[in-house]
Amino acid sequence: MQFFEQFTDLAPLSILVNIIDIMLVWYVIYKVLTLIQGTKAVQLLKGIFVIILARIGTWFFGLETLEWMLKQVIEFGFLAIIIIFQPEIRRALEQLGRGRLFQRSTSQLEEEQTRLIEAMKKSVSYMAKRRIGALISIEKDTGLNEYIETGIQTDADITSELLINIFIPNTPLHDGAVIIQRQKIMAAACYLPLSENPFISKELGTRHRAALGLSEVTDAITIVVSEETGSISVASNGNLNRDLSLDQFTELLRLQWFGPKAEEVTTSKWTWRGKKNG
Incomplete structure (x- = not known):
């Protein structure tokens, strides 16, 4: 009761400030979780939670030696977190620097989206005509970092010339998938x-099965150009x-990349020759 009495004694302005404070904290936590989604930091974060739970358990059961050890780990863990999460912290600071005050206008974003679509169209058209697989x-919402790590990282701008060159037969990078993340050719x-x-x-060959396999476990969009027929396919959901x-x-x-959410784009509106799942 004393807690509620203290709460009712607060001025309306103080209550509003406290509500805003709580909302900001939750927003920061949400952004941090969004930032590390699809990275190894998720597993590290789970490890931190395990250590905290173990610390509480040692206090509850009176395990003094283990409690002291975990206390030291937690106290000196701040420096370790900075080192371990260095890539994510750097990315967060970069995103902070590219905040709303520094964002491009809507017209500039539309121009960039058009450029990316045209680059994909030009490269796919070139490869389809010449039957280059x-x-x-x-990548959309689900992180693809675990698949990026299996390839050769490039972190390059999306251009039709680069995409075509990657898939030219008998070149070092042609065998496997290109992954686009944050509008960059990441690997x-x-x-x-x-x-x-x-x-x-x-x-259906290996490429189509791989495209379907990824679409079954993530929300990624995967484009396939058949080496045998030159046909173009898109796998999603x-x-x-x-x-x-x-x-x-x-x-x-x-529609899939820059339009509404993928689940809102149903194949029922299309009339091309093709069937779901094969």
Whole structure:
């Protein structure tokens, strides 16, 4: 009761300030979790929670020696956290520097999106005409860092010339997937998980199975150019849209990448020749 009496004695302005303070704390926690999503920092954060729970357990059961050891780990852990989370901290500071005051205008963002779509369209068109096999995955909300780590990191701007050059046969990076993260070509020659769906058409090769496999465990968009037929396919949300024309591919990519959420873009509106899951 004393707690509630103290709360009711607060002035309305103080109550409003406390509410804003709590909301800001939760917002910061949310942004931190969003920042480390899809990185190894998630596992490290789980380890920190385990140590804290163990510290509480040692205090509850009176395990004095173990309690002292964990206390030292927690006290000196701040410096270790700065070292371990250095990439995430640097990225957070970079994003802070690119805050709303420094963001580009809507027209500039639209121009950048158009440039990216045109680069993808040009590269896919070139490879489809010449039957150059390609596998390109675009990260959305689910992190793809574990797959990026299996390839050769590039961290390069998206250009049609670079994408075409990567997939030219008999080059060091052509075998595997290109992964696009934060509108950058982050890595090439990456390994993707193959789909285990037993109903997939047997005519589909490894690239299509890898595209479907990734779409079953993440919300990524994966583009496939067939080496045998030159056909263009797009996999997302466990579905494979096959044999797309260049215009259909461009429209679908724009919707999936920069339009509404992927689950809101249903394949029922399309009329191309292609079936889900094979």
